[in-house]
Amino acid sequence: MTSLKSKLNFNKLRNKKDKIKNRLKRKDKPPKEAKTKKTKNKKVIWYRVLTIITGLAILAFVAVILFAAYIVISAPEFTEEKLFNKDSTVIYYGTDNKVLTTLGMSAGNGEIENRVKVDYDELPEVLIDAVVATEDSRFFQHNGVDLARFIKASLGQLVGQSGAGGASTLTMQVSKNALTDTTSTGIKGIVRKFTDIYLSVFKIEKKYTKQDIIALYLNSEFLGNHSFGVEKASQTYFGKSVKDLTLPEAALIAGLFQAPSAYDPFNYPEEAEARRNQVLNLMVRHGYISENEASIAKQIHVKDMIIERKSYISEYQGYIDTVIQEVKDKYKVDPYKVPLEIYTYFDPDRQNVVNSIYDGSSGYEFKDEKVQLGMVVLNNSDGTMVAVGSRRNHDGEMQFNYATSINRHPGSIIKPILDYGPAIEYLNWNTYTPLFDEETPYNKGGVIKNWNGKYDGLVTLKTGLSKSLNTTALQAFHATTNDQKWKFSTSLGVTPGNSDGKIFESASIGAFEGTNPKQMAGAYAAFANGGYYTEPHSVKSIKYIESGETEEIKYTKTRVMKETTAYLITNVLFNVTPYASTVRGTQVATKTGTSSYDESRLRQEGISLDAIQDSWVVTYNPDYTIAFWNAYDELDKEYYYKMYQSTNHRNKIQSIVTKKIFNTGSKFTIPKGLVQRKVELETIPARLASEYTPEKLKETHYFIAGTEPTETSTRFSKLSDVTDLKVIETGTSARLSWTGISVPQAVDTTYLTDYFNTNFNSWAEKNYNLRLEYNKANIGEFGYDIYLQSGNNLNYVGTTKDTTYTINNTTNYDSVVVKSAYSIFKANQSNGTSETLKGSTTEFNIELEAVSTPNGNYVHPTYKVGDTIPDMGLKTIKFLIDKKDATDTLSGSDIKYEIKDCTTTCTKVDKIDSSKVSEYEITYSVNYLGSIHTEIRYVHIKGDSE
Secondary structure (H helix, E strand, O other), X not given: OHHHHHHXXXXXXXXXXXXXXXXXXXXXXXXXXXXXXHHXXXXXXXXXXXXXHHHHHHHHHHHHHHHHHHHHHHOOOOOHHHHHXXXXXXXXXXXXXXXXXXXXXXXOOOOOOOEOOOOHHHOOHHHXXXXXXXXXXXXXXOOOOOHHHHHHHHHHHXXXXXXXXXXXXXXXXXXXXXXXXXXXOHHHHXXXXXXXXXXXXXXXXXXXXXXXXXXXXXXXXXXXXXXXXXXHHHHHHHOOOHHHXXXXXXXXXXHHXXXXXXXXXXXXXXXXXXXXXXXXXXXXXXXXXXXXXXXXXXOOOHHHHOOOOOOOOOOOHXXXXXXXXXXXXXXXXXXXXXXXXXXXXXXXXXXXXXXXXXXXXXXXXXXXXXXXXXXXXXXXXXXXXEEEEOOOOOOOOOOOOOOOOOOEOOHHHHHHHHXXXXXXXXXXXXXXXXXEEOOEEOOOXXXXXXXXXXXXXXXXXXXXXXXOOHHHHHHHHHHOOHHHHXXXXXXXXXXXXXXXXXXXXXXXXXXOOOEOHHHHHHHHHHHHOOOEEOOOEOEEEEEEOOOOOEEXXXXXXXXXXXXXXXXXXXHHHHHHOOHHHXXXXXXXXXXXXXXXXOHHHHHHHOOOOOEEEEEEEEEEXXXXXXXXXXXXXXXXXXXXXXXXXXXXXXXXXXXXXXXXXXXXXXXXXXXXXXXXXXXXXXXXXXXXXXXXXXXXXXXXXXXXXXXXXXXXXXXXXXXXXXXXXXXXXXXXXXXXXXXXXXXXXXXXHHHHHHHHHHHOHHHHHHHHHHHHHHXXXXXXXXXXXXXXXXXXXXXXXXXXXXXXXXXXXXXXXXXXXXXXXXXXXXXXXXXXXXXXXXXXXXXXXXXXXXXXXXXXXEOOOEEXXXXXXXXXXXXHEEEEEOOEEOHHHOOOOOEEEEEEEOOOXXXXXXOOOOOOOEEEEEEEXXXXXXXXXXXXXXXXXXXXXX
């Protein structure tokens, strides 16, 4: 019974535990409704994502359809007339739009059209093979678009591969030449590319055979030197018909399709030969010729293949080429392929002046046939190029342009841009700022020297820049931060360092690659234009003839420096302009520059050590800036400039162009914020010139207002006068004494040592010694000049460094004069201290004053034993000179007295003893100008009975 009861109790307990456990489980599990709700939320999210993806796909599909429809609807109709009878590009100038030149098919030297069309049957197979192998190797397999090539090029361009190549087929090139343009970037580039694809696939390839397309392409392309199409090119370069071309000739022409200017065989035979050989290699790769045939063709040099060039150039070809290149670079369109109206800033009058240098009509003669010249004339107000001298020996289009394309060491013309300009702009330097023309250390070892090995010591910024000293340029370079120099120079269009903005110290004197006249003219025009920079340009606007669309780049005038900075640089550069280049009534600023070759190279090649590499001039007035480079392409033992030759030639060129290009009566405006002060040179910090500063040490300089000197230099100030002049006359002689002045700082070696150590840095000792040498030669020793005066006439007697002097004969003179003075430099001697001469021997007397006694006042007093003795010291006498009291003029050491007890024998004592009968003598003595004067007082002590 008990067992059953226990079992029942256990079962109850177990059931209770199970109920609790189940209840806890129900609490842990989410409700069935919540679980269902979460599942529904996931389905909603996925549904929305799928809806968005589907919507985007539909939108993308619709966009593609619309884009394709737009391409189809907007695509022009292709005709051969549009390919061959396109309007020509016309270049205009002036407010009345005069024609400068016409490019394209109607251009040429008296010819109506520079194209001779040929049929496919007249084209040699070797040329067709060369062009197909080079330009479109699968031309005969595709239907207008090489899909594999297109995808490869597109992917390459997306990942930034510059060598990914283009995707245009020959058919697409025909389309582009006839109907579209060369735009390759942005939305317009995408539209143009797909328009070419559409026209190629659905129009041209449907209408024409592959042979027809080849003929269209080879007849339509511009191949340089006024030659459109392969027949004209064949005649231009080889003097023969295209049907007679050999393998190397065909390969050369095939290479021109990519870049006719860059591979021009007349201008760049080496580049043309390299491109031709590349074409031959492609022909081998695609199986058109054998390795042996290519090898034989490569052995023929381009120079030996081409005929003498026929000139088609305009007298203004340099300016025209500059315009064409600018349109290509800035507007991304080729004027030879797309008919344009180009409006320019060409100025025929100033261009003719430039041309007169090149053609010799100005009278200027170049040193030889090899020397080159590149020149730009810029309008300062808006940065427009009004004249360009691109090169000498111009005999074709788009030849290398020495005005815009060289990349040469600027030499010293960089100094205002990289050294002095930033220091003035950011540090408030002025035309006086003192610098040291001494060998100057680079931060990383070594020193910079002047080209001639000569040094001027302490100089001003004005001297350092105008004389183009290398040493001071490096000091100015060191004064500013890299960021300051980078900001200042790049804002002027000049990049003087590497890609990460680091400017090396050698750049301070122009040792970097590099610059050109266009760039330098733009930079200096900012100095002329009050600190505003405008990028140099020759094109005002272009108009697409077929669409009528006008495009104009707005060149902004940007302030890149303070007006005061621009003027301070300009003011210094006035001093550089040669006299022969001055213009009546006009202020002309100039900076020249020269770069040199490494001496070891000159020695190795046996060339004079003063051979120069680059020669520059930048000159400007308020209206125009002219920059030119005049030197040789490369070092040649037979052809080079020596320093003096380059200077002579650039001076002659500058003289011609400045006098005929610059307006007369044109002057710069001095901006507010500048003040002029006449400064004493060699003072650090700057000090105003004193009244007696030598003229050679005075210069007027400009300062930023608020930084000008206000204190006057004491170096040559008037010396102070002596004091306490005393004169003792004995007969006709006079003995003088006075209190001198402190040694002037100008010759005080203690002061000068501290001055130079404080202000002259590592050049302190040298400049201290130079000052001592100057003082010895020009100032002399400090002392006192002695004069005798009669009326208004002074008669020099002598000089002494002491404070006493004896004149032996004063007869017929009224007074003596003592002046503080230097032994050589007399301009600042003191006004002088004078003393009247009486003309007789001077009387000296010591007057004893009476002293008190019980019986009255006496000079020689008598007292009784036990009396109180009063003081009988120096206060009881007077020193008289010619009966006038001069006691107060005596110093303590000049007057003395001595007491002696003379009761028995005279013995020196300290005081009078009145306790006994005695006799005393008090001797008073005065030392006046070395003469001793005495007087004795007698004192008696008596007994009561006496």
